[in-house]
Amino acid sequence: MTPLLKPPTLPCDPTLCDPTLPRVLGTGSRTVLADGRDVRVVQLNNAATTPPFERTVAEVADFLGSYGALHRGAGPRARSTVEAVERAIGRIERFLGQPGGNGLLFTANTSAAINVLARLLPLTADDVVLTSEIEHTSNNLPWRYNTPARVLDVRADDAGALDEAHLEALLAEHAGRVRLLAVTGASNLTGHCPDLAGLAARCHAAGALLFVDAAQLAPHRRIDMAAAGVDALACSAHKIYAPFGLGVLSLPRAVLDRAPADPGGGSIDMVSDTGAVVWSPPAERHQTGTWNATGIVALGASCATILDTGWEAIEAHERALVRHAAAALDAVDGVRLTVPATAYLVDDRIGTFPFTVDGLHHALVAAALEHEHGIEVRAGTICNHRLVRRWAGIDDAGQARVEAAIAVGDRLAGYGIVRASLACHCGAEDVERLVEALTDLAVHGPRLRYRPVPAHETYEPA
Numbered sequence: 001m002t003p004l005l006k007p008p009t010l011p012c013d014p015t016l017c018d019p020t021l022p023r024v025l026g027t028g029s030r031t032v033l034a035d036g037r038d039v040r041v042v043q044l045n046n047a048a049t050t051p052p053f054e055r056t057v058a059e060v061a062d063f064l065g066s067y068g069a070l071h072r073g074a075g076p077r078a079r080s081t082v083e084a085v086e087r088a089i090g091r092i093e094r095f096l097g098q099p100g101g102n103g104l105l106f107t108a109n110t111s112a113a114i115n116v117l118a119r120l121l122p123l124t125a126d127d128v129v130l131t132s133e134i135e136h137t138s139n140n141l142p143w144r145y146n147t148p149a150r151v152l153d154v155r156a157d158d159a160g161a162l163d164e165a166h167l168e169a170l171l172a173e174h175a176g177r178v179r180l181l182a183v184t185g186a187s188n189l190t191g192h193c194p195d196l197a198g199l200a201a202r203c204h205a206a207g208a209l210l211f212v213d214a215a216q217l218a219p220h221r222r223i224d225m226a227a228a229g230v231d232a233l234a235c236s237a238h239k240i241y242a243p244f245g246l247g248v249l250s251l252p253r254a255v256l257d258r259a260p261a262d263p264g265g266g267s268i269d270m271v272s273d274t275g276a277v278v279w280s281p282p283a284e285r286h287q288t289g290t291w292n293a294t295g296i297v298a299l300g301a302s303c304a305t306i307l308d309t310g311w312e313a314i315e316a317h318e319r320a321l322v323r324h325a326a327a328a329l330d331a332v333d334g335v336r337l338t339v340p341a342t343a344y345l346v347d348d349r350i351g352t353f354p355f356t357v358d359g360l361h362h363a364l365v366a367a368a369l370e371h372e373h374g375i376e377v378r379a380g381t382i383c384n385h386r387l388v389r390r391w392a393g394i395d396d397a398g399q400a401r402v403e404a405a406i407a408v409g410d411r412l413a414g415y416g417i418v419r420a421s422l423a424c425h426c427g428a429e430d431v432e433r434l435v436e437a438l439t440d441l442a443v444h445g446p447r448l449r450y451r452p453v454p455a456h457e458t459y460e461p462a
């Protein structure tokens with residue numbers, strides 16, 4: 001039986017909410033478990049998406065009250081919409097510390113933003129793009145599929161830290177041809193945050209640009225593109241407490257001067273019968289069709305909420321919670337953190353914890369956490385197949401077997417991990433609930449009977 005999601009009894013559980021931190025909608029959501037217990041839902045899948053800030057929802061509601069045509073008509077509501085969007089863009093630019101020479105493009109999400117960037121950069125088959133072994137698929141495949149460049153991976157260790165010597169070696173071996181290093185700002189799997197300023201200095205010395213996939217970094221750490229020397233960056237509003245379907249790409253204006261990758265309405269000022277066009281100004285020509293004004297306003301509100309709260313408070317809360325969670329999870333017998341707990345104490349890592357439970361399929365663990373404990377996590381390869389494969393010790397023959405099974409619809413045949421991910425609305429009580437649940441699972445196994453649902457890579461109560 002799938003538990004019913006009940007409306008929250010309180011907008012924010014006061015036992016969890018630190019009054020200095022932004023209030024998040026729905027932290028008091030409750031669910032009825034299979035055994036009849038009525039429990040608060042523990043939201044530990046924040047790396048996939050975060051719930052919205054209460055202030056973001058309030059500002060969006062206010063904005064929608066006078067919502068009108070953006071760039072497509074006149075009138076007081078249209079004017080007010082343009083002003084709200086421009087104000088939000090200013091807030092987003094401040095949040096990112098965007099360099100003066102950059103412009104913003106809005107897309108649907110980070111994946112779309114990286115694909116746009118890959119198609120806009122003037123790369124040739126002689127060029128080299130470096131990514132790394134810890135990248136999310138969305139910061140790997142766009143470079144392979146949407147550029148003619150040669151794409152090479154910087155190696156990473158088992159805990160997801162970049163091999164800096166290998167980066168140096170690649171820069172030296174391909175000197176003069178490396179145009180870009182595309183690297184994550186914080187890993188969606190290991191939580192590792194590379195030193196962006198150091199990477200920028202190396203890239204620039206080699207004549208390359210630094211692109212940062214900030215999908216996971218943006219909600220957890222102050223970003224200052226200008227100070228760090230980051231040339232281009234992408235992130236997703238749905239991970240920054242503003243789930244209204246927006247992605248952001250900050251990129252050098254020089255790239256924006258090019259013809260658009262996706263021409264159409266809004267990207268042109270004039271079209272003649274022969275098809276010749278006068279493109280719109282660079283800041284507009286790449287955003288074909290009607291913009292997601294609500295998404296931009298929502299993200300602007302979340303950025304302002306974080307900046308008004310102050311990164312010091314958010315980072316201090318999250319860093320303390322990460323240390324607590326690493327130690328607490330590490331102490332559960334039968335649970336194996338695939339990134340050692342000590343890595344969270346010595347490196348800069350956001351609260352993203354991959355783990356397995358001895359003897360249990362990762363998807364079964366996630367199902368039991370949901371149905372028996374009201375805890376939300378994610379399980380699988382989590383768009384980081386190569387690192388998870390390495391952790392699982394799958395050789396080429398094993399990989400071939402897995403691929404063959406998945407190709408015929410058995411998604412449960414794949415290897416995987418469970419991921420618990422924290423955000424600023426999480427507290428020690430959430431970690432305790434997870435630890436209790438995992439302890440129970442490791443000792444007794446699932447208490448319900450489950451049936452596999454291979455098509456959805458999940459298990460459901462039988």
Ligand SMILES: Cc1ncc(COP(=O)(O)O)c(C=O)c1O
Pocket residue numbers: 047048109110111112136138139184186187188213215216236
């Ligand atoms: C590091 C990283 N990059 C890119 C993405 C893709 O983001 P989106 O799903 O918003 O396109 C994700 C999503 O989880 C991510 O964690």
